[in-house]
Amino acid sequence: MSTAYDEATEGKVYSVNGADWDEVVTGVRASEEERLVVNMGPQHPSTHGVLRLVLTLDGETVTEARGVIGYLHTGIEKNMEYRTWTQGTTFVTRMDYLSPIFNETAYCMGVEKLLGIEDRIPERAQAIRVMMMELNRISSHLVAMGTFGMELGATTPFLFGYRDREMVMDLFEYITGLRMNHAYIRPGGVSVDLPAGAVDKVGEFLKEMPKRIKDIRKLLDENPVYVRRTKDVAYLDLTGCMALGITGPILRAAGLPWDLRKSQPYCGYETYEFDVATERGCDVYSRYLVRMREMEESLKIIEQALDRIAGPLKGDPVMIEDKKIGWPAQLALGPDGFGNSPDHIAHIMGTSMEALIHHFKLVTEGFRVPAGQAYASIESPKGELGAHVVSDGGTRPYRVHFREPSFCNLQGFPAMAEGGQVADVIAAVASIDPVMGGVDR
Amino acid sequence: MTSPDNLPGAPESGETPQVPVPAVPEPPVARRGMFGAQDTGDTSGYGGLVVRRAPQLSTPRPYGGYFDELVDALALDDAIDRVVVDRGELTLHVKRERLVEVCQKLRDDPELRFELSLGVTGVHYPHLVGEELHSVIHLCSITHNRRVRVETSAPDADPHIPSTVGVYPGHDWHERESYDFFGIVYDGHPGLTRIMMPDDWDGHPQRKDYPLGGIPVEYRGATIPAPDERRSYS
Numbered sequence: 001m002s003t004a005y006d007e008a009t010e011g012k013v014y015s016v017n018g019a020d021w022d023e024v025v026t027g028v029r030a031s032e033e034e035r036l037v038v039n040m041g042p043q044h045p046s047t048h049g050v051l052r053l054v055l056t057l058d059g060e061t062v063t064e065a066r067g068v069i070g071y072l073h074t075g076i077e078k079n080m081e082y083r084t085w086t087q088g089t090t091f092v093t094r095m096d097y098l099s100p101i102f103n104e105t106a107y108c109m110g111v112e113k114l115l116g117i118e119d120r121i122p123e124r125a126q127a128i129r130v131m132m133m134e135l136n137r138i139s140s141h142l143v144a145m146g147t148f149g150m151e152l153g154a155t156t157p158f159l160f161g162y163r164d165r166e167m168v169m170d171l172f173e174y175i176t177g178l179r180m181n182h183a184y185i186r187p188g189g190v191s192v193d194l195p196a197g198a199v200d201k202v203g204e205f206l207k208e209m210p211k212r213i214k215d216i217r218k219l220l221d222e223n224p225v226y227v228r229r230t231k232d233v234a235y236l237d238l239t240g241c242m243a244l245g246i247t248g249p250i251l252r253a254a255g256l257p258w259d260l261r262k263s264q265p266y267c268g269y270e271t272y273e274f275d276v277a278t279e280r281g282c283d284v285y286s287r288y289l290v291r292m293r294e295m296e297e298s299l300k301i302i303e304q305a306l307d308r309i310a311g312p313l314k315g316d317p318v319m320i321e322d323k324k325i326g327w328p329a330q331l332a333l334g335p336d337g338f339g340n341s342p343d344h345i346a347h348i349m350g351t352s353m354e355a356l357i358h359h360f361k362l363v364t365e366g367f368r369v370p371a372g373q374a375y376a377s378i379e380s381p382k383g384e385l386g387a388h389v390v391s392d393g394g395t396r397p398y399r400v401h402f403r404e405p406s407f408c409n410l411q412g413f414p415a416m417a418e419g420g421q422v423a424d425v426i427a428a429v430a431s432i433d434p435v436m437g438g439v440d441r
Numbered sequence: 442m443t444s445p446d447n448l449p450g451a452p453e454s455g456e457t458p459q460v461p462v463p464a465v466p467e468p469p470v471a472r473r474g475m476f477g478a479q480d481t482g483d484t485s486g487y488g489g490l491v492v493r494r495a496p497q498l499s500t501p502r503p504y505g506g507y508f509d510e511l512v513d514a515l516a517l518d519d520a521i522d523r524v525v526v527d528r529g530e531l532t533l534h535v536k537r538e539r540l541v542e543v544c545q546k547l548r549d550d551p552e553l554r555f556e557l558s559l560g561v562t563g564v565h566y567p568h569l570v571g572e573e574l575h576s577v578i579h580l581c582s583i584t585h586n587r588r589v590r591v592e593t594s595a596p597d598a599d600p601h602i603p604s605t606v607g608v609y610p611g612h613d614w615h616e617r618e619s620y621d622f623f624g625i626v627y628d629g630h631p632g633l634t635r636i637m638m639p640d641d642w643d644g645h646p647q648r649k650d651y652p653l654g655g656i657p658v659e660y661r662g663a664t665i666p667a668p669d670e671r672r673s674y675s
Contacts, residue, residue, distance in 0.1 A: 069614075069636065069637070070635075070636055070637040070638065070639075073637040073638065075646065075653075077647065078646060078647050078653060079653065079668070081653075082653055082668040082669050082671075083668070113528055113529075114528065116528065242556050242557060242583075243609070243610045243611065244610055244611040245557060245558050245559065245560060245609065245611030245612075246611075247557070256583070258583055263583075263586055264586065365674040366674070371494075371495060372527050372528060373527070373530075373532075373564075373577075373590075374528050374530065375530060375579055375588070375590065377559070384559065384581075386559055386579065388562055388577065388579065390564055392471065392494075393471060393472070393492070394472070394674075395673075395674045396673070398564075399564045399565075399647075401562040401564075401577075403559045403560050403562075403579065407560075407614065408559075408560060408611060408614075408615075411611060411613060411614045412611075440637060441637075
């Protein structure tokens with residue numbers, strides 16, 4: 001279907017609604033314009049959410065590519081300014097919804113830095129954070145690999161990826177009560193200790209997962225179709241990555257072993273043994289290999305964290321001892337859902353008026369955070385996730401800004417796609433693994 | 442035992458000697474009372490408490506760690522208003538007209554080499570008269586494994602800050618975002634348009650004078666006001 005000339009557009013506009021290809025093809029053939037401007041998205045199965053790509057095509061070659069974002073902007077940063085510091089975790093967990101644990105950890109580390117309590121977070125809480133983050137890294141990479149395969153025409157990796165991700169989702173549900181949007185990491189520690197049996201379940205996962213990763217590798221590593229569609233495609237070297245501020249697997253696929261877990265450790269990562277995966281191809285295939293190796297390394301870290309949680313740190317607190325900051329972290333499953341443990345309820349309702357007042361004040365009013373600003377950054381599956389947290393001394397954040405790796409990496413997509421084939425645009429976007437919830441926030 | 446002789450004499454005329462005290466400019470009040478509650482009476486006994494904003498000061502040397510070395514290597518003291526070391530982080534408050542020069546040197550000087558920029562963000566401080574809008578850049582040096590924060594400010598009446606896209610091309614989207622949310626105009630940006638909000642949006646949503654919005658919600662007979670209408674303890 002063709003529409004009349006629009007003031008805002010440069011040429012004739014065709015919108016394809018199906019069964020009208022003949023009209024479009026004859027219309028385009030008649031035009032003298034060599035260039036074709038095509039809108040991909042904002043709703044397109046290969047754009048990972050509502051991302052719009054404006055591509056200028058010369059035949060099959062992309063001469064100009066522009067990304068248009070903002071379709072999923074939810075004002076999370078603004079909303080947080082009207083809630084307490086602890087409530088903020090329920091907002092940040094929804095940003096990059098495929099790596100919620102990382103969002104929460106970055107935010108909580110920022111708050112803890114402002115409070116000056118980084119050294120007083122219990123070791124058990126840190127080990128649980130590490131374990132949860134690495135589980136989350138695996139689930140995020142599995143989605144990246146699965147959708148990636150599907151967008152290039154291979155549906156089996158998609159099914160494998162989502163099937164295996166379910167195992168992580170089940171663990172998350174068992175531990176936090178929710179499959180996604182956990183709000184599990186809190187300023188001062190984690191919201192609740194691991195439930196009974198969680199260690200065994202993670203242990204079973206550790207036994208099963210290496211086989212599953214191997215299965216995906218068998219499907220893709222040497223698959224000729226896959227390799228030809230990904231090797232030397234969407235090339236971006238180290239110089240390009242540095243200039244555009246690109247971090248994460250894309251940077252490591254350009255040969256730089258920059259991983260904040262190693263270079264600027266947090267949450268005790270310096271005490272875990274693992275390798276940083278790097279490749280030298282600077283292309284989509286290298287990014288794929290880096291992600292696969294990272295999953296294998298994550299399993300090593302989970303194993304070490306689990307040994308500590310089940311061994312020397314067993315029975316330790318999971319929330320800071322400071323009563324002015326630490327939320328009650330002895331939650332239990334009751335008939336009406338997840339909530340404070342019967343012991344805690346009996347204490348505040350039955351024996352101590354002061355404890356009741358304290359609980360009420362801490363939960364409704366929250367704690368004050370000394371004025372100032374802090375920046376905390378962690379290595380999320382997509383790259384450096386930074387939280388710039390500003391306080392004016394009140395019970396609510398004054399300003400929270402997230403340096404979202406998806407946002408920064410997506411900006412580099414034209415550098416990868418321009419000059420390539422239109423089919424490679426999809427591979428380029430997929431190799432960035434953007435999550436629009438994180439990009440737009 | 443006590444006799445009237447021992448007691449200090451009552452002041453004869455009620456006059457107390459007045460010592461002249463120079464007037465100290467007091468920083469603005471941040472909060473009154475202990476709990477920020479303005480509506481019902483604060484019965485805690487702290488109702489008269491006055492909390493003032495901390496004055497904005499430079500951190501005296503030595504800054505500690507690699508910070509001294511970094512500021513020395515930069516050697517642009519006249520471009521820097523204040524150097525603040527807080528919570529293990531170094532913040533350079535840079536004069537806005539010198540921002541590009543400072544960034545260029547931070548990136549290119551072999552002793553500094555802040556090659557990775559983590560983006561630009563804004564903060565709106567309506568109470569800081571004359572420097573309401575802040576633009577914050579976080580930089581990371583992979584060569585030396587260091588971090589620094591570069592902060593620039595502009596008054597609300599003249600919200601212009603030079604663009605640093607020329608130094609860090611990755612600032613393109615970040616400056617657009619900061620413009621969109623705070624109305625900071627980055628002079629020299631190749632295409633400063635809105636990025637998150639629709640093109641025809643009015644106002645800049647993350648400024649403090651921009652309301653959050655929302656409507657009261659009724660749930661089981663009780664009405665819960667919109668988030669920005671709820672009682673605040675800040």
